Amino acid sequence: MTATLIPPVHAAADKPAHRDSNVLRWLGAYTASMVGDNVYYLALSWAAVQAGTPSQAGLVMAVSAVPRALLMLGGGVVADRFGPRRVVIGSDAVRCAAVLTVAALLFAASPGLWLLALLAVLFGTVDAVFMPAVGALPARVTGRDQLARVQGMRGLAIRFANVVGAPLGGLGVALGGAAAAFGLAGLLIAVSVPLLVSVRMRDLPTDVRTDLPTDVPTDVEVGGEAGGEAGGEAGPHPMGAAQDTACRATPWQDLRDGLRYLRGHRVLAPLLVAIALGDLGFVGPLNVGLTLLAEQRGWGASGMGWVLSGFGAGAGVAALLLTVRGRLPHAGRVAAASILAGSVAIGALAYAPSLVAAVGTALLVGLLAGLSGALCGALLQTQADPAYLGRVSSVAGIVSLGFAPLSMPLSAAAIGWWGTGPVFVTSATVCGLGGVVVLCSGPLRRAQLPR
Structure with missing residues (x-):
């Protein structure tokens, strides 16, 4: 099959993303949801520690990762079949209702760890659908x-969510407990x-790549629910027949098509x-490894906080640069x-002769890792066919949230x-x-x- 390059459509009224009110509304929604997530995880941790032993609290915090890792591929199929906007709205509504229900129950009684574990499992299950849809929405x-x-x-x-979420959660706990x-x-x-x-959703080109694998069926490639959502909201889709064919595919076929598309x-x-x-x-050294390094060097918790702040500042600068x-x-x-440069900085962090040098190295790590991460994310967004x-986002999420945490123990x-x-x-060598590659x-x- 030979794919045809269709250039992106630019309306006369298009604005840069940071000046586009539609993008800013999406950004506001995303930021509010991410801050809420940070507050939720702090509340869950605090409530679990108060209701059980430290090991039980750790188990409660970990159980949400299981359904998220197991179901995320299916979540990517759901996002593509029903459209990411619908899925994100529905997921946030379910997450909101679940968290508020637990808050009400905690105000009224002390149900114990079982309720917190149930909430964590439900949150992880919904996240398996929410995260791929978030990745597909931009x-x-x-x-x-x-x-x-x-x-x-x-x-x-x-x-911003990482910086603001924890203090807000702590303030909530101080004023009224976990509830x-x-x-x-x-x-x-x-x-x-x-x-x-x-x-508002945009009507997207159905096929924007010239390097698609030749074994992906044409009807799935140019139709599908990704175009269906945009067509439903912005006008009839020109490939209606192809969409109908793609809609008749089963979720299992969609999953296989997606994996075959990625592989080729x-x-x-x-x-x-x-x-x-x-x-x-990256995950191991910047989580468990940094804690142990700070303990060995005598930097203490405050020193580790300064190193983490250096990393966060560097990553923020990289994000601001791209914004x-x-x-x-290139x-x-x-x-x-x-x-490559960031991996050298990660290796050098263990040999920093002082806390000041460690903070400076962490700043460089954050800048380089933030830049490479943002560019890889942008390439993933622009190279993938919208359908x-x-x-694609679900596979990337499994890599980051399923495999990478295994490096910590x-x-x-x-x-x-x-x-x-x-x-x-x-x-650093692995990185x-x-x-x-x-x-x-x-x-x-x-x-x-793209320009």
């Missing part, structure tokens, strides 16, 4: 040439729903491998260089055996392999962000 609210800027804006929203914190989380998530309802894509397949290697090499610039040339090459974005055990230096260097893949290395 392409529906702005043009392809603005998706890199939107990635930067999304990164700023995540940093008040849960109530605050539910209200913040609720704010996102009317904002999302007001967001000359840019997305190596990009996901690079993302996986980067996350595997302001909107596009960086995205594939810049991403590879950022991954497959939910499934391994990193802790390895540091106990060999020390922080060798483990940080090993992790750097992601940059090597980018350089070795010609289509990915030459990939550009």
